[in-house]
Amino acid sequence: MSNTGNRKGTLKRLAAELELSVTTVSRALGGYTDVADATRQRVLDAATRNAYVPNAAGRMLVTGRSGFIGLLLPLRDRARLDPFLGEYIAGLSEALAERGRDLFMATVASRQSELDVLRHVVESGRADGIVLNRIGECDERVDYLVSRGFPFVTHGRTLEAQDRYSWVDTDGATAFADTFRWLYQLGHRRFGLLSITENMTFRRHREEGFRRAVAEQDDPQVSVVATHVPRFDVAARQQAVHTMLADTARPTAILALTDELALCALELASGLGIQVPDQLSVVGFDNIPESAFSTPGLTTFDQCTREAARQLATLLLDSLDSLDSPDGQSGTTHTLITPALVKRGSHAPAPGAPHTVHGTVPANRATTTTRGSYS
Amino acid sequence: MSNTGNRKGTLKRLAAELELSVTTVSRALGGYTDVADATRQRVLDAATRNAYVPNAAGRMLVTGRSGFIGLLLPLRDRARLDPFLGEYIAGLSEALAERGRDLFMATVASRQSELDVLRHVVESGRADGIVLNRIGECDERVDYLVSRGFPFVTHGRTLEAQDRYSWVDTDGATAFADTFRWLYQLGHRRFGLLSITENMTFRRHREEGFRRAVAEQDDPQVSVVATHVPRFDVAARQQAVHTMLADTARPTAILALTDELALCALELASGLGIQVPDQLSVVGFDNIPESAFSTPGLTTFDQCTREAARQLATLLLDSLDSLDSPDGQSGTTHTLITPALVKRGSHAPAPGAPHTVHGTVPANRATTTTRGSYS
DNA sequence: GGATGTATCCGAAACGTTTCGGGTCACAGT
DNA sequence: ACTGTGACCCGAAACGTTTCGGATACATCC
Numbered sequence: 001m002s003n004t005g006n007r008k009g010t011l012k013r014l015a016a017e018l019e020l021s022v023t024t025v026s027r028a029l030g031g032y033t034d035v036a037d038a039t040r041q042r043v044l045d046a047a048t049r050n051a052y053v054p055n056a057a058g059r060m061l062v063t064g065r066s067g068f069i070g071l072l073l074p075l076r077d078r079a080r081l082d083p084f085l086g087e088y089i090a091g092l093s094e095a096l097a098e099r100g101r102d103l104f105m106a107t108v109a110s111r112q113s114e115l116d117v118l119r120h121v122v123e124s125g126r127a128d129g130i131v132l133n134r135i136g137e138c139d140e141r142v143d144y145l146v147s148r149g150f151p152f153v154t155h156g157r158t159l160e161a162q163d164r165y166s167w168v169d170t171d172g173a174t175a176f177a178d179t180f181r182w183l184y185q186l187g188h189r190r191f192g193l194l195s196i197t198e199n200m201t202f203r204r205h206r207e208e209g210f211r212r213a214v215a216e217q218d219d220p221q222v223s224v225v226a227t228h229v230p231r232f233d234v235a236a237r238q239q240a241v242h243t244m245l246a247d248t249a250r251p252t253a254i255l256a257l258t259d260e261l262a263l264c265a266l267e268l269a270s271g272l273g274i275q276v277p278d279q280l281s282v283v284g285f286d287n288i289p290e291s292a293f294s295t296p297g298l299t300t301f302d303q304c305t306r307e308a309a310r311q312l313a314t315l316l317l318d319s320l321d322s323l324d325s326p327d328g329q330s331g332t333t334h335t336l337i338t339p340a341l342v343k344r345g346s347h348a349p350a351p352g353a354p355h356t357v358h359g360t361v362p363a364n365r366a367t368t369t370t371r372g373s374y375s
Numbered sequence: 376m377s378n379t380g381n382r383k384g385t386l387k388r389l390a391a392e393l394e395l396s397v398t399t400v401s402r403a404l405g406g407y408t409d410v411a412d413a414t415r416q417r418v419l420d421a422a423t424r425n426a427y428v429p430n431a432a433g434r435m436l437v438t439g440r441s442g443f444i445g446l447l448l449p450l451r452d453r454a455r456l457d458p459f460l461g462e463y464i465a466g467l468s469e470a471l472a473e474r475g476r477d478l479f480m481a482t483v484a485s486r487q488s489e490l491d492v493l494r495h496v497v498e499s500g501r502a503d504g505i506v507l508n509r510i511g512e513c514d515e516r517v518d519y520l521v522s523r524g525f526p527f528v529t530h531g532r533t534l535e536a537q538d539r540y541s542w543v544d545t546d547g548a549t550a551f552a553d554t555f556r557w558l559y560q561l562g563h564r565r566f567g568l569l570s571i572t573e574n575m576t577f578r579r580h581r582e583e584g585f586r587r588a589v590a591e592q593d594d595p596q597v598s599v600v601a602t603h604v605p606r607f608d609v610a611a612r613q614q615a616v617h618t619m620l621a622d623t624a625r626p627t628a629i630l631a632l633t634d635e636l637a638l639c640a641l642e643l644a645s646g647l648g649i650q651v652p653d654q655l656s657v658v659g660f661d662n663i664p665e666s667a668f669s670t671p672g673l674t675t676f677d678q679c680t681r682e683a684a685r686q687l688a689t690l691l692l693d694s695l696d697s698l699d700s701p702d703g704q705s706g707t708t709h710t711l712i713t714p715a716l717v718k719r720g721s722h723a724p725a726p727g728a729p730h731t732v733h734g735t736v737p738a739n740r741a742t743t744t745t746r747g748s749y750s
Numbered sequence: 751g752g753a754t755g756t757a758t759c760c761g762a763a764a765c766g767t768t769t770c771g772g773g774t775c776a777c778a779g780t
Numbered sequence: 781a782c783t784g785t786g787a788c789c790c791g792a793a794a795c796g797t798t799t800c801g802g803a804t805a806c807a808t809c810c
Contacts, residue, residue, distance in 0.1 A: 011767065024788085024789055053498035056766095059768075061796065107468040107477060108472070432796070433798085761802085774788085777786090779784080
């Protein structure tokens, strides 16, 4: 007997058992000072004996906080899964768990709109904060959350008005600029840029970083052929990459916006009898697991997804805390992660180029800018 | 003006605006019949105009359901992430979203006990049901949920008393038995079994399937060397695999319980100058992304993680629905998925063996057993 | 004209928690 | 004896929803 059989442990039950008021039991458990030590001990004992856990709904209703952080998860129908989802979620929930919150997935089914789901989550009070990713150049989700004044952070950023909110992003511009310079130093002059059609901001940054470096070099010998392929259409992707490779004046160095594109180039090159890296260098971006196992191994940039996720979580939690604290001053924080280049076997000096000094490699560093808004 | 500025849309506000009672508004939105069509229309209009979304806590408190399904997610400290987490979560939340529920991660930080976290989730009422994975031969989490009578499903199963709950599992026993027979027909006689130390039930099933097939063959020429390596210790793993490969009478065929082990074998074999598949066949299990890119490509079994996850979700939702329905009869359902063999380049007839007929390959099929409990 | 039915609406309770504003009591100070 | 002063405790309201059991008004039926 004793505790078992006591379905549903509520404060009321506990209070009845102890012949105390609900108030006192609540305050004893809450650590308030106006309850006698002896009483508190009795309450604590009874609570552990009955394995009491406060009801989430009751607490939520009165405190207005759910203890949840929502991650908006669009399921583009049946397409290949974001290769980072696992790492991402692990990083987020790890950091959240350390500070007593949990993550939930606000799943967006194929026929729903992301904005609708987001609105529901926010208005229903199921989340204390939101993590957004796959940010477009203009993003209505961001606009909504900003205008609604709801706490959130993003992985990636919009093209403009980035100081309205806190974000963590990868510095693709610098990475691509550095890569161009490095490959240029290796003697490459004919470049291919494998990009995507999707209107994500990271595309813009990476392309612009590359083009800026090209412009800076100001070498008339440098030629660039760029192609944009839909991210989730395998046939179209292969077609586009094939076109680039089959050209007689094909590039000697290809920069791909994602590893998927780079791996596709590797595969097609091998099919066309093009030697990588002797005749063609390929550099990717993301460092997905497969890229360590391709032949040759893919030289690429590591995204540090898990670390980025941890930073996102911390950022969001900090801003929630500062909302609670009496001085509700909350600025926005922006973190740019410079991804680390992972050198594997898919790059080499340009064919026929003299063996020059190896170029300098972008180092791994992170920049954080915090700016308060005192409006 | 109009709607904006109306912070927090509650039923009370809506009722005031419409000069109706809270009850009527609630019933109008709830689709009850005892409200006039004209009134319902007015209510519906006002609700959309104000973008009304019911407060989750309020509803939760009175209905006792949270709309959430919990996934217990242990974060073994910093170890390599479960390669399937992403697919897994995608499959689950996809199927859940179709039926109006969402997934949340009950994260188990490194210092917490899984059981404690589970208890908190259950007793706090934050989840309507639970998904458990990484099931051990005896699993205290399963025991707790069963005795508590809380709805849950598992991916994998305990060794005994499996009919106490619903599960989805991969038929590793059949897969390993079939694989042995197949490799035997290919002429292999010296086998290596790369297993794990962890006490997961799938280990037992796969090993026993293999050993049963060996026993059935009853060929004195067949020899088996087995080794158990810790799953998350890279050095120990390499050491163990190296020992197996460095032996002069080393196996000609290695069956690995996971792709990670198989890939390790592939890598070390190449380092030792052992030709795969001519001198050594390696078969893995899981079909992780990397295994398509190894050299040679790894022959392995596909887990169909996403599909398994979908089945898990459906199973759980069905059982929740049947709890709600008047006839609360709820049985348990058990689904065994026979994984599909993915033939790539890491297998071949035994060295020196005559080129025999290729053995039959296990086909992909699924068996579902439903058994009601009418006690 | 009274009884019965029907269509429409509402008051109030309940879910479990937190918290504000007291209340009681004993004891010390004057 | 009266007033303060802590120490300790509690009643009641509030959060937003659902739902049970009426209540009202009006038409219909015998």
